[in-house]
Amino acid sequence: MTRLLATACALALGLTAANAQTVRFWYHFDNPENPMQGLVDKFEAANPGIEIEAENIPWNSYYDQLYTALVGGGAPDAAMVKLFAQPRLVEMGALEPIGDRIDAWDGKANLLDNLLELNAGPDGQRYYLPIQYVVLYLYYRPDLFQAAGLEPPKTCEDLRAAAKTLTTGDTYGFGFRGGKGGWDQWGAFALASGAELAPGRLATPGAIAGTQMIVDMFREDKSIPPSAPNDGFQEIIGAFKSGKTAMTIHHIGSSNDLVAALGDKVSAVPVPSCGGGQWTSYGDESLAIFAGAEDKDAAWKWISFLAEPENNNEFVKATNQLPVTKSGSENWTGHEKRFVDATLASLPFAHVLPQTSATANFVNTEWQTQMQLALTGEISAEEMLENLEAPFE
């Protein structure tokens, strides 16, 4: 009898599962307060017949897992994706164009200006629906600057001099991220003079000077902590929070955490100009549907749901980034105003890396290896840039 009941139950479950469309969704939140289940419940209540299987994938191996799953099987139907991965995903034929769906979508007019242009695919098609954004700027300690009679740096030279002055005893002037993901800090120094990740356009005098400055700050001025070659996000933010460093470069995502630790003793300004120009990294995050998705309509319903103002604001609260909708951005209270201001002031010179397939390796492994070799004096700044330029040819 029990067995019969169990079989009946299993059968009934199987039938419901067969009726409901399942959308498998991958995302990466490192915030323990994860609002995803709330969003899923809200969506499923509004869209009976669609089930969302949302899986939180650890960030460190997110793309390794995604590429492998796309080729080897088990890929999701939709996922959170960044721009640097787009050319590679397009080359793999893994993405579903969603331009027509975006055009027909009510929420399109409510997206912030320029975001769709920044996110356009390398072949002119649209694959990405923006979901959040940040821009890198310079965090500094106003109290330490005031005590030393310094102003927040406007140029590279200012920054180097300030870092040197602020380096005393246990405190270092500037927290540089030499480990994975530090390319966006380096870009502010090396790419500001107009250099680009392109053949013959990277190993330029301006970029060499900018890179050399970081190496000199590390090796000669010693205004960058000795652990810099291995330092990642945790280390640079940890060091700034504990007062170990007086400046570092990151985005609004860490501002709440820093304010909780330092209160008024942390503020932000746009990154300094180097070699006559200013460059900062536009940190993007979008949603995409994969070409192999079973029910693309259901997947689109889910990702466009996440880009609607109310849901989008809920989503970005977990990642500490900024909402992509106009109505959601008005009166945004998720961050202190001074950091939102620094972000907006940085937007005019915010860039993304070129959309070529070599960019993914640059971001994932190449930059950090070459930067570490330069920081530890095994190669020169010029050699580093030549090595980084080679794969783009």
Added chain:
Amino acid sequence: MSIADAEALDAPRPRARGRRALPYWLLTPAVLVTLLIVFAPMLLAIGTSFFELVLFRPKATHFIGLGNFVALMSDPVFWSSLWRTVLWIGLTVPAQMLLGLVAALILNQQFFWRGLARALVIIPWALPSVVIALMWRWIYDPNIGVANDLLLRLSIIQTAVPWLADPGVALYSIIVTLTWQGFPFFAVMILAALQGIPKSQYEAAAIDGASAWRQFRHVTLPGIAPVLATAGLLRVIWVANSIDVIFVMTGGGPGYATHTLPLYAFVKARQNLDFGYGSAIAVAFTLLLGVFVAIYIARTMREVER
């Protein structure tokens, strides 16, 4: 007539055949699993190493014969990684063995909390590698790590050393970590061997007037030699292939300072998605390690026959 012949005459033939087949039946699951999860991927990796296969360029995949291996020969990172792998194995395994031997000799003495000590010594071995790697990253941290703090207090160093960020010391720092992780294995194996040495041999040596050192040299060492050799070989193979601790502690950096060959293969295949080249590195390394595996197999065979 021997007993076996008598049995063969007594038993009906089909049953004898069934009994003869029994070992094969019992071995089949293990063999099947090994074929499926070890040999099949191995053959696949050998096959892949002859291809230009970059995961995100599926259309450009083509057979290039020994092309990857030729490229390997002129890849400076391959050679420097090979040298670091030699250092990695050559320093870690003897260090683990020595520490394990000392620990086993101490644990073989009589003292009142010996049982507890024997249990505690297993801890580094029982901890997951990732936990160990993260723990030691904190220990080595140049700003807040206890390693620097202790050495500074003892005036052994004058300024904090960035243990994992300095290419000159990063590899050795990880070797220390792995030595700490792996010595309990030797300690336990050697301790078991020590307890198998008959007391009478020591008594006889003592009557002959042998000093403690001569007892160790002529009774203890020969008694544990087979275990040292087998455990050592096994450990060479494990340490050679272990990348988890390096990967978590430095990711192979700074620069290439802590790249060993298996790690290089992993980075190439899994992070750069160049599976052809990554497989070629792995296959080349397997061939080199094959020598040790052959010695190990020859040894076990000899033990079995004995």
